[in-house]
Amino acid sequence: MNKITIESAPNGYRLINPGAVVIISVGDGSQDNLFSVTWNMPLRRDPGMLAILSGKRHYSYPFIERTGEFGVNIPGAEIVDAVLGCGRTTGSKVPDKFERFGLTRRKADTIKAPLVNEAVGNLECRVCQVVDMGASSLLIAQILAAHVAEDHFKDGGWCYDNGLELVHHLGGDKFAVSTREITPNKV
Numbered sequence: 001m002n003k004i005t006i007e008s009a010p011n012g013y014r015l016i017n018p019g020a021v022v023i024i025s026v027g028d029g030s031q032d033n034l035f036s037v038t039w040n041m042p043l044r045r046d047p048g049m050l051a052i053l054s055g056k057r058h059y060s061y062p063f064i065e066r067t068g069e070f071g072v073n074i075p076g077a078e079i080v081d082a083v084l085g086c087g088r089t090t091g092s093k094v095p096d097k098f099e100r101f102g103l104t105r106r107k108a109d110t111i112k113a114p115l116v117n118e119a120v121g122n123l124e125c126r127v128c129q130v131v132d133m134g135a136s137s138l139l140i141a142q143i144l145a146a147h148v149a150e151d152h153f154k155d156g157g158w159c160y161d162n163g164l165e166l167v168h169h170l171g172g173d174k175f176a177v178s179t180r181e182i183t184p185n186k187v
């Protein structure tokens with residue numbers, strides 16, 4: 001396999017980057033907001049834990065500081081415009097990103113932030129550790145509740161039989177979708 005060597009900074013991380021991009025929802029019961037996050041990862045299965053990296057200057061950040069909570073909304077390709085929109089606008093200028101990007105709110109079971117109805121999956125999360133990364137914080141959180149489109153989840157995982165297209169951010173305006181399962185030969 002012929003390979004090119006790329007700059008380890010700033011492009012090295014992109015080789016492991018394209019996990020599914022998510023839309024983070026925040027809210028305190030009277031106001032809410034949305035922003036997109038590519039830098040996210042699972043950390044632990046039981047209790048379920050994950051981490052997201054959030055810029056401290058985001059309009060959303062003080063909501064997370066105040067409430068200690070956020071929603072993780074996993075989009076399908078149908079709402080990729082909203083993914084880009086939520087990540088390219090700030091709540092300080094766009095007071096209702098749900099309305100602006102054609103999304104609707106679903107009440108969460110355990111957190112004040114609303115969830116994105118149109119997303120194929122939603123996680124309700126409570127922050128348990130904050131790691132200072134300078135301009136950003138790594139937010140380590142416990143998953144309190146999880147919801148997923150019933151057509152797209154089977155045997156404990158995503159199921160691509162019914163047209164599921166998870167969205168991966170490649171950088172800039174470029175996105176890709178994952179569309180099918182493959183089965184490796186057993187060892």
Ligand SMILES: Cc1cc2nc3c(=O)[nH]c(=O)nc-3n(C[C@H](O)[C@H](O)[C@H](O)COP(=O)(O)O)c2cc1C
Pocket residue numbers: 021033034035036037038039040053054055057058059060061083084086087088089090091092136169
């Ligand atoms: C596709 C995409 C992915 C993004 N990923 C991240 C991320 O992982 N972490 C982050 O802090 N900001 C990320 N951003 C930037 C924020 O979503 C963006 O700054 C947003 O406008 C913040 O919104 P707010 O000011 O309303 O809170 C991303 C933006 C886009 C378009």
